[in-house]
Amino acid sequence: xxxxxxxxxxxxxxxxxxxxxxxxxxxxxxxxxxxxxxxxxxxxxxxxxxxxxxxxxxxxxxxxxxxxxxxxxxxxxxxxxxxxxxxxxxxxxxxxxxxxxxxxxxxxxxxxxxxxxxxxxxxxxxxxxxxxxxxxxxxxxxxxxxxxxxxxxxxxxxxxxxx
Amino acid sequence: xxxxxxxxxxxxxxxxxxxxxxxxxxxxxxxxxxxxxxxxxxxxxxxxxxxxxxxxxxxxxxxxxxxxxxxxxxxxxxxxxxxxxxxxxxxxxxxxxxxxxxxxxxxxxxxxxxxxxxxxxxxxxxxxxxxxxxxxxxxxxxxxxxxxxxxxxxxxxxxxxxxxxxxxxxxxxxxxxxxxxxxxxxxxxxxxxxxxxxxxxxxxxxxxxxxxxxxxxxxxxxxxxxxxxxxxxxxxxxxxxxxxxxxxxxxxxxxxxxxxxxxxxxxxxxxxxxxxxxxxxxxxxxxxxxxxxxxxxxxxxxxxxxxxxxxxxxxxxxxx
Ligand SMILES: Cc1cc2nc3c(=O)[nH]c(=O)nc-3n(C[C@H](O)[C@H](O)[C@H](O)COP(=O)(O)OP(=O)(O)OC[C@H]3O[C@@H](n4cnc5c(N)ncnc54)[C@H](O)[C@@H]3O)c2cc1C
Numbered sequence: 001x002x003x004x005x006x007x008x009x010x011x012x013x014x015x016x017x018x019x020x021x022x023x024x025x026x027x028x029x030x031x032x033x034x035x036x037x038x039x040x041x042x043x044x045x046x047x048x049x050x051x052x053x054x055x056x057x058x059x060x061x062x063x064x065x066x067x068x069x070x071x072x073x074x075x076x077x078x079x080x081x082x083x084x085x086x087x088x089x090x091x092x093x094x095x096x097x098x099x100x101x102x103x104x105x106x107x108x109x110x111x112x113x114x115x116x117x118x119x120x121x122x123x124x125x126x127x128x129x130x131x132x133x134x135x136x137x138x139x140x141x142x143x144x145x146x147x148x149x150x151x152x153x154x155x156x157x158x159x160x161x162x163x
Numbered sequence: 164x165x166x167x168x169x170x171x172x173x174x175x176x177x178x179x180x181x182x183x184x185x186x187x188x189x190x191x192x193x194x195x196x197x198x199x200x201x202x203x204x205x206x207x208x209x210x211x212x213x214x215x216x217x218x219x220x221x222x223x224x225x226x227x228x229x230x231x232x233x234x235x236x237x238x239x240x241x242x243x244x245x246x247x248x249x250x251x252x253x254x255x256x257x258x259x260x261x262x263x264x265x266x267x268x269x270x271x272x273x274x275x276x277x278x279x280x281x282x283x284x285x286x287x288x289x290x291x292x293x294x295x296x297x298x299x300x301x302x303x304x305x306x307x308x309x310x311x312x313x314x315x316x317x318x319x320x321x322x323x324x325x326x327x328x329x330x331x332x333x334x335x336x337x338x339x340x341x342x343x344x345x346x347x348x349x350x351x352x353x354x355x356x357x358x359x360x361x362x363x364x365x366x367x368x369x370x371x372x373x374x375x376x377x378x379x380x381x382x383x384x385x386x387x388x389x390x391x392x393x394x395x396x397x398x399x400x401x402x403x404x405x406x407x408x409x410x411x412x413x414x415x416x417x418x419x420x421x422x423x424x425x426x427x428x429x430x431x432x433x434x435x436x437x438x439x440x441x442x443x444x445x446x447x448x449x450x451x452x453x454x455x456x457x458x459x460x461x462x463x464x465x466x467x468x469x470x471x472x473x474x475x476x477x478x479x480x481x482x483x
Contacts, residue, residue: 001174001216022175022218025205028168044168045206047360057185058247065277066198067228068175069222112272119475127474134271134360141337 007071009037012080018067026070027051027062038078038107049135052108053077059115061134078107081114083093089159090114090152099148101139109135113149122153169206171214177223181336184219186311188332191217194303197334198222199243199282202274227281227336230254240334242281246270249280251476259340261349261368261453265296267473268353270360281335284317287325290362294321294394296351298386299370300340321393345381346373348456350449353388354441356432363388365427365438367445369453371409378449379408383447385417390425390442397421400446409454418447 004019011034018033030036030053041112044063049072051063055077073110081088087095090113100106109132116131123131128149139144178184178193188195188416196215198204199222205215221227227243238258240249249255249266256263269278269292283293284304292417294317302317306329317338320328327334353366365387374381383404387395400421427438 002170005175021172023170023172025170041168044209046202046270049271052273055276059273060276061273064202066201067206069201069220070175073396074346081442094344116475117273123474131272131474133357134273 011075026065026067029067050108059112089155093148093152097148099144107138173218176219189309199279200277202278203286238340246277246305265351289326290389295368295386295388297366299384303339304339306333324392348453350452365441367449369449371453375378390427397424414447416451418443421446
């Protein structure tokens with residue numbers, strides 16, 4: 001049985017040639033091989049959303065995804081939303097609206113919000129709740145999180161019309 | 164902790180076609196496990212409930228992922244179609260809105276993108292959601308191995324708790340739904356605690372076809388989730404409604420009969436007693452909804468008013 005296999009992984013626009021155990025999960029590769037600790041190791045059963053990353057723009061639980069199956073796809077983590085050292089409008093909105101308390105759920109929520117706003121730039125409060133329902137926040141900042149997503153949506157919309 | 168965190172070791176195989184999958188299954192019979200989305204399998208492997216020597220990945224087999232209309236008007240869904248693809252398919256929405264809705268509720272958005280219909284049918288748990296609506300649609304599945312292929316009706320596919328008709332050398336390739344030539348309406352209703360995460364406490368699906376008199380039910384199918392060791396058709400309740408108008412009294416009677424046919428168990432989620440009550444109520448609600456659709460809709464049975472677009476669906480803007 002092969003202990004390690006060569007793979008090629010595209011994360012936040014960078015291609016990584018890695019040598020990993022075939023049974024390694026994407027969450028562990030991101031954190032332990034690439035040092036990207038945004039995606040959090042939490043329930044490891046798809047219940048909490050803290051490990052969420054985007055694969056080809058779609059949010060998935062990286063604790064339930066084999067790295068070997070994530071090849072030839074674009075992976076984006078919370079780190080990847082930062083542009084020129086500046087936080088993404090979604091990240092800024094989370095900080096400014098007090099949607100970040102202990103911060104453990106934040107990276108997962110931020111990328112899930114990115115996926116939501118990419119498809120639906122102007123979501124209603126109910127739509128935000130449904131879209132983020134796979135994420136637990138143990139500090140209970142759900143109201144602020146919803147507000148942050150609304151604020152980020154407004155911000156992005158303003159940018160697009162050049163205000 | 165590493166023990167619990169890491170998966171048991173295996174050799175990963177990435178076939179490109181159905182014959183290749185069959186070849187691998189035959190070569191490693193009893194030692195290999197098929198991996199669809201992995202949303203059930205990875206959890207079971209992490210808990211060491213399943214420790215396969217070979218993992219055969221199905222994501223690399225494009226011919227397993229499709230949703231298509233057949234020449235005779237039937238609908239075929241490939242085993243690797245994801246919950247997301249099924250919920251957003253215009254074809255499924257127009258034909259069987261309740262099946263699309265079932266797909267939209269297979270957990271969180273994160274889970275929808277990865278979980279597949281084939282994995283849902285093959286894990287063999289009575290608590291998963293696709294079997295009940297598919298049972299009401301009289302769906303059949305195609306099982307393929309090096310020995311050949313066979314078509315098995317879903318009613319009869321479940322042999323016991325976590326036991327299906329799939330032999331160790333077989334692969335489920337597709338789900339077939341024959342065309343319905345009369346007016347129809349369907350519904351699937353589940354009761355659960357937390358929308359995104361929780362497994363269904365109890366669920367009920369109903370599918371009604373209308374007689375040409377436009378007044379009475381020509382045929383009624385009812386199936387239950389988490390109400391027996393297997394996903395269950397309740398044929399007594401069905402028979403009580405056939406040829407009748409689906410009135411309030413009729414739905415009540417069907418709900419009562421269904422609850423007598425069900426044999427739910429007590430688990431930490433709920434007592435058997437509560438589940439039995441739920442069956443009664445959910446069957447009634449599902450029948451009511453299906454009947455409303457069949458009597459108010461056009462021929463397709465799709466009632467758009469009951470159907471919300473998923474917030475991440477790009478078409479959502481068109482509805483505003
Ligand atoms: C957070 C969360 C929420 C969930 N919520 C729901 C829910 O609301 N409703 C629900 O029904 N389920 C739910 N599930 C369970 C699970 O996501 C679904 O059952 C899913 O459809 C399983 O599909 P999969 O592709 O992930 O299967 P896998 O885990 O890949 O496979 C499941 C089993 O089927 C076998 N298998 C897979 N494909 C085939 C095939 N083509 N032929 C033969 N055997 C095959 C595998 O070997 C394995 O034994 C949830 C899971 C999680 C983690």
